[in-house]
Amino acid sequence: MYAIDHHDYGTPPSDSQVRVTVEIDGTPLEVPEGTSVMRAAALAGTSIPKLCATDSLKAFGSCRLCLVEIEGRRGYPASCTTLVADGMKIRTQSDKLAQLRRGVVELYVSEHPLDCAGCPADGHCELQDMAKLHGVTENVFAKDGRCSERITHESKARVQALMTDNSNPYFSFDPALCIACSRCVRACDETQGTLALTISGRGLASQVSASAAELFIDSECVSCGACVEACPTAALSEKSIAALARPAEKSVTTTCAYCGVGCSLKAEVIDGQVSRMVPNRDGHANNGHACVKGRFAYGYATHPDRIKAPMIRAKITDPWREVSWDEAIQHSANEFRRIQAKYGRDAVGGITSSRCTNEEVYLVQKLIRAAFGNNNVDTCARVCHSPTGFGLKQTLGESAGTQTFMSVMKSDVAIVMGANPTDGHPVFASHLKRALRAGAQLIVIDPREIALVRTPHIEAAYHLQLRPGTNVAIISALAHVIVTEGLVKEEYVSQRCEKEAFDKWRSWVADPRHSPEATEEVTGVPAATVRGAARLYAAAKNGSIYYGLGVTEHSQGSTTVLGIANLAMATGNLGREGVGVNPLRGQNNVQGSCDMGSFPHEFPGYRHVSDDSTRHLFEGAWGVELSDEPGLRIPNMFEAALDGSFKGMYIQGEDLAQSDPNTLHVVAALSALECVVVQDIFMCETAKFAHVLLPGSSFLEKDGTFTNAERRISPVRKVMEPIAGLADWEITQRLSNALGYPMNYQHPSEIMDEIARLTPTFHGVTYEKLEQQGSIQWPCNAEAPEGTPTMHIGSFVRGKGKFFVTEYVATPERVNGRFPLLLTTGRVLSQYNVGAQTRRTQNNVWHSEDTVEIHPHDAEVRGIAHGDWIGIVSRAGETVLRADVTDRVQPGVIYTTFHFPESGANVITTDNSDWATNCPEYKVTAVQVVKVSKPLDWQLRFRENRESRLPSRREVARETL
């Protein structure tokens, strides 16, 4: 069922600019050409009865309930599939129509008993509404002995099929309540793009089937919930409302706290608890769609592991002691001041969370700058997209993606490089799939065969399956083809880009050593494939590039970003819809965290700390003198901790001990600190090294904003009170006051007002405007009062685009006899990053341990079979995981995920990093793999002590064998 406050217009809107005039029951109305009669009527305030139509899906015309009379036309056309025409006169009510509709409802009711009391959809069921509307209260066909015998084929299977399928942890499917309207099938097709559902059989035996009559959990279903949202009855419904049997009291529109898509969701509330999360069909980033995480996996917010009270301890080997907020905060402030007095002003610093709101992040960096008095502030973007910030600022002038997600619908050729959107940005992947199925072409650049390379109805035109660490070589080879084959958009470049830099780049890249033939040896990609891909992208009317951490988390991450921008500029693919350079930002608010100046060298709005006018502006607003020298980045903080010059850290919502590379190094550094204050919602790995634990708040417990990968600022709205009593921004404010720097905000909107005052790209942002518009894409100021969907129209932010020479330098991480394989990392759909949230939900049923993908050839020579424990050793350390033998990876490359702390993925990653930003090179680690008999002792201990979890299906199966 869709959200309780959703007003359904029946069919999707038309985006035609041409208007036509029609008459609905005598009232004239002007609507866009291409609108259905049903939608036109809805716009006029008349709801035509319907069952198989809903405005997120194309019209289907199967239920025959929405019949109308149209003057001059014979019969009773379905209003959902009939489009308006100028001058059309429509009648939505008449005796004949009422009779026809009643007949249809009677037929439906004969298949679906009206036992409404106790049904989860009672009060919010479309069939119930139609029955009421047409005065149908019972099954008229059962009464007079008329035949209602179902013709069954394969009878035994049929009986089984009528049983409720409860296999999915979050929703159930009850075939007895299904009216075979096909909305679920169409949702899985049109909205999600997975096509996991079908109607099996025909006639009265029609039955919704997951894959080939499989249980939902075993089928191709990815549990996005689109079918549940589309279902008009309780046939598909959320288990969370099964027992509640009444619609929600209210619906609060907020923004998802998982990935950088930033889906708009409606939290429905019953008795003060979230009863379900429904995607907002008016959400600008997601258009009514979501994924398994945002849709269903919000239970972590009320998990028993939540920290409910502040705690302190003198040494990290002491047990924790629960204390009051005042004591914890005062103790933290005292410690920081003590350290600064003893070791100097620069001996303390902090990390902002890219999962907290913009307002909260702003306060932390303000505290560090104004209260600590230094620039030792950094954020997790350091370890993911800092090269994006650097590279795009240099070339285009702004540290952000250039488009909206929906821009992909106007793209003719899309390059996906170093990203796996079906797993990492699922809702964006659904948009992309829709574009591809409508005729756009795909080029994938990835060492691994990601799902997009070949998935139902979609096949990448080219898959450049390169060796990890050779991104720059491939980009240069593509550029070489474009330049030497005359594919540069000369007019665009001469108008919009710096001539000198372009000429230098052009002659550099034309050198034969950058050709696909010359680089084939290094990249492993056949020259013909590179040439084909380059020509396809360059010749496209609209070519777009989407990239992720497979680009940035490398020793040449920044260089690759520069190279990507070069390609886009050279082919004229910037400054309109359907093109662009699109970094797929990971976290829900990593873009925001960067925007808010969580960098040691930049204030909010990406202005350098040495820039006098900016610094004076902040000094004036904040009433203190501010440092003009760059501070420490996260890796520098660790180094400084180890050499004794850095002693205290305030860490907001960031699990460094799990997510940063070279775990042993991180752990040693944290252990060397005298005061670690961790503000988090769970006892994370980093908290094991903390002296103060301040309970944080989840996204359900506060007001604020998140900014997604589209630069889209969206509202976060409080649904319940903070479990430990304070929202994160309130904690930071108290800490600042305790440090002697006064902060006195009454509400996050005041913080945003200050941000807007001080940041040109945010000048026009207010909570009122957010309320009105729903979301705002920055820059939002006098030039663009409603925000900026597409950037660099007409000219680049820096004026003219600048080309950069991008010479390939092999990573220092070399394979050799001892470490002959390359390890690269990634994510799965069901778990999110280090898993702190998703491991505490039922998503574990899909992925309850990290495994290593290894090519059959590499497995065979080592005697490794599927499921064996294997030891993975690098120069930095070792760990043990189970083997998944597959040809999704190429020989010489292995792949794993890092959602479980006991996987120790970062025990083996090295300290190599991007030259410009120190973004760690997670994606390239030289390793050796060997078959072992069991995990390491520390891993076994970890598993025993871990928070409670559900066993995976594989574990259950193993146990029952």
Added chain:
Amino acid sequence: MTSVEPTAESQAVAAAIARHGHEPGPLIVVLHAVQDALGYIPEQAVRQIADGLNLSRAEVFGVVTFYHYFRTHKPGARTVQICRAEACQARGCQSLERHAREKLGIDYHETTADGSTSLEMVFCMGNCATGPAVRIDGRLYSHVTPERFDALLAHQENAL
């Protein structure tokens, strides 16, 4: 993904995909080819066909189950098809099919326990003036009453 030894069935499916997979809208053609080769569409063929044609399992399954002609279980040694279209209904096929189901002990789209006979329905074999019409292993019979039905089955068995 562990590699599995190809069976005769999977080889037949692979051959059908190889022969027809490149044609526009190849699914039904491939399904016919598989059923022609194996007599039915095995369960594992759904996955293999989906993969070969780059469709979802659901899509393939939906088509297989929509058409009565496609069988998902091994057919009996012989297939008996009873016409249920309007002309044959007018000529009494309902009592015929009741008799047939009772006599064989199975419903449409099922096979007798001894594997000898599968029962299917068809809609119009163009024999409208002389119904009820029945086809056994492709051979068409007219005026099929319950008695004639029993005789035809017995005769066929003797002939086998």
Added chain:
Amino acid sequence: MHAEMLVRMVNQIAEFYGTGSAPDIAANETLSHLKRMWAPRMCKQIVEIGSDDPGLSPISRVAVGLLAAAQAQKRVAG
């Protein structure tokens, strides 16, 4: 901070700016990058390591020398 790590970082930066540019321009761009992106204590450390460190590349050497000069000037002015 580990000397070897700092030297490697400077070399990587110098390598990037050095491609296709005259050495003196590359050295200046390297210097500019260090001043904008590195924390003062790191700049101080690399200067302490010295522009004559054998691990430094030719461009790095020049850049570190320029950095040392800039720091000295700042001390005099400050």
